Amino acid sequence: MTEREIQDRDGREREQRQEQGQELGLRERKKRETRQRLSDIATGLFITRGFDNVTIADVARAADVSVNTVFNYFKTKEDLFFDRQDEIAEQAARAFRDRRPGESAVAVFHRMFVEGLDGNAYQTAFHEGSEVWAKTVMDSPALTARQREIGQRSQDELAAILAEETGADPDDLGPRTVASMLMSAQFVLIQEIVARRLAGQSLEEMRADVYAAVERVYGLLENGIGDYAVKPA
Template sequence: MAEELDRRSEPELGLRERKKRETRRRIADIATGLFMTRGFDNVTVADVARAADVSVNTVFNYFRTKEDLFFDRQDEMVEAVGRAFRERRPGEGVVALYRRTYLEGLDQGSYRTAFHEGSEVWFKTVSDSPALTARSRELGQQLKDALAGLLAEETGAGPDDVTPRVAAAMIYAAQGVLIEEIAARKAAGETLAEMRDDVYASAARVFDMLEHGIGDYAPKPAPGE
């Protein structure tokens, strides 16, 4: 009898979990819309709860802080670092992995690349709020730390070996510049179609630099040249 009850409860638990995730995503989507329209600092959690037709307590059941409402995919992004690294193709190095996934993100218009409509509004919302700016930096550090840990484990680097941390910092710094450039050009009025060729060309140059190094980049011209 107990086993029969357990079997009956499995689909119910699955349904409850799906509903919880749907509720969480709906609250986050409504909150993000309010933040991007009115500014993060001008919206309260009570405003979000009212717009989502839930109680303030319900909001905090799903999100620990107001910032979590905006960065609702933070945990998902950190987990994705490990998943992509472990599932990379045989023989694929870390730069090749990030090149491939970044270009795939451009093809798909992923939020991870900013190559989609509305990315400039998202970035302005972050830059206008000290709290979101701080959280964005925190997320960036989490991503770098996650990759550095994976690289150290993969290569057997010791705790005093800075190479994994330097590699992770270089990759995320380069990728961050690409993303910021897209958002800046969108904010200046360019369309995705207008910047598309430049975006892909810039990505190719940047990942080539990561792969081959910058030792011969920008040498000082000899006198008279």
């Protein structure tokens, strides 16, 4: 084979690889779009009718696909609602890993929660419609259980990275305790926001109180709770 023939062959192989890569990229994009469309349609049905009153067949009918197609993308009905559960479960550990130089575990979660409030992020529930989402979960035992599982997974992953970065022994309760406290702080704040929204308060009406609550909660974590709730003599 001449040098020219080798070059031509290599060129054809490169073109084939590029075409295959483009085809795979297009296929993956279409799969992601289909997955998101199914989740959006299902979530709309769940919020409108109630999670327990909607079947996979209802979702498939509304999306004009087969039931098997829905199951190809989502193993359970709960997965359709919590379509970003992996991202949510990994978020706390990722935030800690990416903290700024000199930033403590408490400080990074304090900062991120305030930034979430500033940006009306869904992670804080400080956004329009958060009460509708929360009520859908509260009205369904299955969704409530799944939300609890996601929260526990998030706490476990945070505890693991805390243990790794601090060099804690396997039997050291420190990382698990800190992870529990950090996740509980977020949970309490989100519960407060949702409760106010369910009570009819607007974001602006509650804004000052919510920001003050954030400072109070993370202040307790930052300064410790050793002198908290001491019984009077």
